[in-house]
Amino acid sequence: MQPLEDVFAEQRSNLRSARAALARFGELYTEAQRSEMPGATLLTGAALISRTLEATVNNVHHEVMTAQPGGGRPPDVLEEAIARDLRMLARGVRQRSIYQHTIRLHQPTLAYVDATTRAGAEVRTLAEVFERLIVLDREVAYIPVSDQRADAALEIRHPGMVRFICLFFESAWSRSLPVHGESRPRPPRVTQEVQQAILRAVVSGDTDDSIARRLGMSRRSVSEHIRKVSQQLGSSSRAQLGYLLATSGWRWDGQDPQSAPETTQSTQETTDGP
Incomplete structure (x- = not known):
């Protein structure tokens, strides 16, 4: 399974490619308009x-x-x-x-x-x-x-x-x-990819409502995904969760790495102050 930082890097690369594609399309459209094609x-x-x-x-x-x-x-x-x-x-x-x-x-x-x-x-x-x-x-x-x-x-x-x-x-x-219709169960990868998309958005600072609109799901489902991961990582706030996701090496087998508790503790100390 991929560490979260590797997943982020891959998805950022895909996003850059998509943005470049759309930018190039815009250039083609502008060129066509200017030349009255x-x-x-x-x-x-x-x-x-x-x-x-x-x-x-x-x-x-x-x-x-x-x-x-x-x-x-x-x-x-x-x-x-x-x-x-x-x-x-x-x-x-x-x-x-x-x-x-x-x-x-x-x-x-x-x-x-x-x-x-x-x-x-x-x-x-x-x-x-x-x-x-x-x-x-x-x-x-x-x-x-x-x-x-x-x-x-x-x-x-x-x-x-x-x-x-x-x-x-x-x-x-x-x-x-x-997708094979109603008779087949969801592949595990689907659940993982949905969770990845939600957590990437959390790290980016998006709200639950914004994430729900982007992913075509209910706000309640988004909140439940975030709640489960927060519990696993020991997060006490949205900001802390984003930090932990970006730094703890979270893996997509549903298990937080051994370093996560130590990271959580040090982060909590930083949050609480002396």
Whole structure:
């Protein structure tokens, strides 16, 4: 099992790569706008976005790639999606979707996954936050304009931009874990990765509410994860927990290292003063 500091280093590297990818994408988009090249269209309004997506999905021939952050999806959305996706899969279209690990505890989403994977879809999950996206036939992509604007999306048809988004998806896909519907238990690695993501956020100083939103889970679940680790490390405060996580060599087998009690004691003395 990896020490926490190694996990942090790996995740920081992944985050830097993702940020560099998004920065490069922004440069491509700006270049396209300045040169008045066709390939990026702003869609405003939920109705227009829905109509555009429906028309494009109905004409897809080969492959659909989607990333859906935010945890389990609403039942009414899933009901609409399952009929559409089963029709698409019946036409021989390959469908790959990435969600966050927390959908593995959401029965409506698992029922959708079970039905679509039986029809040939592929579904995987990740712990970390990623952007919502849809790519069709590697020719057109849809991405949100910003987190603050749910009623606006970009339709991307510029070949260079679409290729870049596809590479971003493939990178996330290679790091994700398969989901097999309702009948299979959660792999232990899933629980470990969720805990890693929560504790990285604790070290970064994020609140429980912020962590819950990012990971698509309830605030209560986040608090329970943090409480258990606090007990294991002997932490008496959030600040002390963050310090201990960053310095104690915490390992992901669920056991705190032998050095942790000594670290905890010295930290407590420092906290309490002479």
